[in-house]
Amino acid sequence: MKLRVLLLDIGGCEGCSIAVLRSLPTLQPNIDLHSQYLGNLDLNTKYDIAFIAGSICINDKEAIAKLKRVREISEIVIAFGSCASVGGITRFCRGGQEPRPEHRVFQTINSVIEVDYAIPGCPPAPQTVNAIVTSLIKGIGPFLKVFAALAKVKKLSGFDLLDDVVLTGLCVGCGACILSCPTDALQMIDRRPDLIVEKCIRCGTCYVRCPRATQILLTRYPSKVKVLARGV
Ligand code: SF4
Numbered sequence: 171m172k173l174r175v176l177l178l179d180i181g182g183c184e185g186c187s188i189a190v191l192r193s194l195p196t197l198q199p200n201i202d203l204h205s206q207y208l209g210n211l212d213l214n215t216k217y218d219i220a221f222i223a224g225s226i227c228i229n230d231k232e233a234i235a236k237l238k239r240v241r242e243i244s245e246i247v248i249a250f251g252s253c254a255s256v257g258g259i260t261r262f263c264r265g266g267q268e269p270r271p272e273h274r275v276f277q278t279i280n281s282v283i284e285v286d287y288a289i290p291g292c293p294p295a296p297q298t299v300n301a302i303v304t305s306l307i308k309g310i311g312p313f314l315k316v317f318a319a320l321a322k323v324k325k326l327s328g329f330d331l332l333d334d335v336v337l338t339g340l341c342v343g344c345g346a347c348i349l350s351c352p353t354d355a356l357q358m359i360d361r362r363p364d365l366i367v368e369k370c371i372r373c374g375t376c377y378v379r380c381p382r383a384t385q386i387l388l389t390r391y392p393s394k395v396k397v398l399a400r401g402v
């Protein structure tokens with residue numbers, strides 16, 4: 171039987187939703203995808219996996235109530251993309267903007283509900299969706315531990331990379347962080363990355379790509395890996 175997968179966009183730029191949709195040619199034999207928004211959300215059926223994109227406005231009580239209901243009806247909840255998992259660009263939101271000026275304060279999904287996995291990225295690659303769904307079905311995958319650890323994190327940026335890896339002397343100068351940055355906010359100076367502060371959108375991608383930083387995550391947030399009770 172196919173997995174019932176919910177793709178819920180609660181207010182992002184749609185880039186993360188498109189990343190999930192782009193994974194469909196590979197995943198479609200195994201999943202039945204339900205792409206929804208808060209306005210048309212079906213809260214009466216159960217889902218095996220819920221991908222949630224976008225961050226949650228904590229001034230919006232109805233949205234918070236629906237998000238809590240999604241947790242109840244979904245076996246595995248994934249905060250997908252930087253806004254949902256670590257805040258990303260919505261960290262800069264100051265509110266008062268049309269069409270919803272009452273929306274002011276945006277937070278990560280794990281500020282409101284427990285999430286099982288978090289995948290930062292602006293947006294994450296479609297291949298990441300394939301990899302995590304396959305891992306959840308088969309009950310394997312070394313990176314599940316990293317995504318489970320990230321589910322405990324509420325912010326992640328180039329500042330954290332510098333603080334935890336570069337300034338502590340753990341950096342090996344591999345350059346993976348620089349290649350992963352979507353805004354060119356990192357540059358190599360004297361064989362170590364440095365941050366152009368005003369370019370950093372707090373997406374956390376550099377931290378996740380850094381082999382040293384992921385070791386820190388696994389040590390700091392040892393987490394149990396949860397897999398689907400049933401395969402397909
Ligand atoms: S430095 Fe780049 S990759 Fe790292 S958090 Fe900032 S924008 Fe994202």
Ligand code: SF4
Pocket residue numbers: 331335336340341342343344345346347348362363379380381382383
């Ligand atoms: S990915 Fe990590 S180890 Fe590699 S250059 Fe960047 S900070 Fe250094």
